[in-house]
Amino acid sequence: MQIQVRINEEGALRNQRYAFTDKFTLISELMQNARRAGARRIEISYDETSKILRVVDDGCGISDFQKLLTFNESGWDKDTCDEERPFGIGFSKCLYSASRCIVASRNRKIDFLTEEALSRRPIDVVDIEHHPHTVIELHDVQLPGLKNHLETMCSGFPVAVWLNGIELPRIHAIGHLPFVSANIGHVYLTGTRDGKHASDTLVFLQGFCVMRSSYFDAAQVNVVHLDSKEFVARLPDRDKLIDEDDQRKRIDACLKSLWRQALLEAKAGMEAEAFVDTFFEAMRRWGHLDLLNAIPLLPKCLCERIVGYPIQEGYEDCDYLETVQRFLTRSDIEEGSVVLVELDNMSDESAACWMVARTKGYIVISSTSLHHDHWVQRYVRTIDEQAARVEAVGEHCRATLEGRWIWPQVILCDAVSVTIGDDRVDLTEDGVYHDGSLFIPSGECSGEPVRQASSFIDEHDQFLEDQCDADRDALVDLIRRLRSVDPKATLDSLLQELKLEKYPLLQGKTFQLRVGQNCGEHAVELIG
Structure with a gap:
């Protein structure tokens, strides 16, 4: 007994309607045929x-109408087949997208x-007067939002496309950007003159995009038009490359x-700083x-001065760091006029290191953003x-700060040695935080060390602004209470925060105050 591969023709015709994943593939296939015809x-x-839907092109026309309705057999010449590997199923999309097809080309026409x-009923091919264009007319075609889809579809297409009398822009097509030849096809790199490079790349094959980022700036993106001899798109939509990861x-x-x-060309023709x-x-x-x-100088963007009080930023801007305003040179570093340090992100474990670097005037650098053999690494x-x-x-x-979010030990002192x-x-x-304690020297009264x-x-990645403000205020209050050794000085400090001068009724008045142990036991008496 022997068996062999066979094709169920009825099943193939029935199931072909499910081959394409996008209804707009109908348009791309008709455009592709027109391009191959030299339109x-x-x-x-x-x-x-x-x-x-009506599609008209000025290509060479259709010489054999039977090729339109022959599945998996391309009617293109040998050079086109070798160059582009047509699948021979493009026009079949019309059969599943429309109720009626009318095709006129050269001096023949079909209407079915x-x-x-x-x-599989026979279709008559009738003679007509010679027509210079190929015209395909499809009835009962569902293409909502065609304009937006077609604008995207045509951005890299090599042939001019008009929709309802308006020419569509083709900003990524060959001829619209300064492409260079490469071993994969034609490539345009954005930023090679001004440094405004892009990480995103649009990749086209035979005029249609086969690879793109989810989000990109259409005006600032790398563009690649692949050599169709070297790359193949998957059947039938041609919207993805075969072996995409490798490609x-x-x-x-x-x-x-x-x-x-x-x-290398830019380096040879520019000053080092530029x-x-x-x-x-x-x-x-x-x-x-x-x-x-x-090059004996460092990129400015990698070198920062500590110009403010280091904190754990949360979602606030890191305003305690400032990028250096001039290039630091190799001689600056080697002669010791500038000291470079590498620091982990500001945290409760690295606060002491940041305070030392700030006080010493060290420059914080991200050396991992340079090559491992760069001269600065040593x-x-x-x-x-x-x-x-x-x-x-x-x-x-010493006392414990009973805050809403944190409960560190607070140590008041003349100075903090790190x-x-x-x-x-x-x-x-x-002040400085270290190992569970807040060290508060004599000049600290802001509460910012929290x-x-x-x-x-x-745990939900939300910044707790209210708790932050409350704990800062709690530290200020605790510092004041712990430092209160003179009654008059303590009261003066409290009155300054009340801003009593804003109340005209109180201005010029003299009061006698007795402070009790509890809130309700305070007594105020107006004198004179």
Whole structure:
């Protein structure tokens, strides 16, 4: 007994209607046929009321109408088949999308009901007067929102397309951008002149997009038109590449190589400062940071000064850091006029390190954003890898802050000594959080150190602004109470916060005040 592969023709015809995933593939297939026929202009008209679609092109026309209705057999010449690998099923989409098809080309015409055609009834090919264009008219076609879809579809198409009398823009087509030839086809890289590079890439095959990001700026995006001899799209929609993951790597490798070539040309023709300032982000994105290794200056965007009080930002801007305003040079670093440190993000564990770096005037750098062989790597200090020792100098007292969100120990003192390795600083104005305690020197009264103890972000990733403000106020109140050793000075401090001068009724008056142990026991008497 022997068996062999057979095709159920009735089943193939019946199931072919489910092959295409998108109703707009009907348009792309007709446009593709027109392009292969050498068309220079495609005119599409569609009326949503009558549901009649009409496609006219000025290509070479249809020589054999039977090829239109022969599934899986292309009617194109050998060169086209070798170049583009047509599947031979494009026109079949018309049979499943319309109730009636009318096709006129050269001096012949067919007019049939699609139901009858799918039942394999004969269709008459009639002679007509010679017509210079190929006209396809489809009835009962459902294409809501065609304009928006067609504008996207045509952005990289090589042939001019008109919809209802209006030419559609083709901003990503060959001829509309300065493409260069590459081993994968034609490539346009945005940013090679001004450094405004893009990570997103639109990839086209035979005029239609086969790879794109979910979100991208259409005016600033890399564009690739693939060589159809080298790449194949999947059947039948041609909206994805076969072996897409492997092909994506191949495309990315080509773009990376082209970027290196562009960067080398820019480096040779520009001053070092301008080259680094313009192209650093592009070098970082496309993996060419080694081009900076021999340049004796650092990208400004990687070097920051600590100009404010370091806190755990939460969702606020990191306003305690400021990018340096000038290029730091290799001689600055080697001569010691600038000290570079690498620090972890500000947290309750690294607060002491940040305070040391701030007091010493160190520059914070992200050395991991440079090549591992960059000259600066040997000069960057990592002070947060060493244990910090924090001590109270002239300690006054200790108490627990009973806040809403945090409950640290509060240590009041004259100054705070922070030692990390060979670095030691004495803080008299700003508090520091370390190992569960808030060290509060004599000059601190803002309550801001609570922001070093916590980011005030809960398990739902929400910033708890009310709790943050309440704990800051609670620390201010606790500091005042712990420092209160003189009655008059304490009352003066409290009155300043009340801003009594805003009340005209109280201005110039003299009062006698007796403070009780409980809120209801206070007594105020107006004198005179």
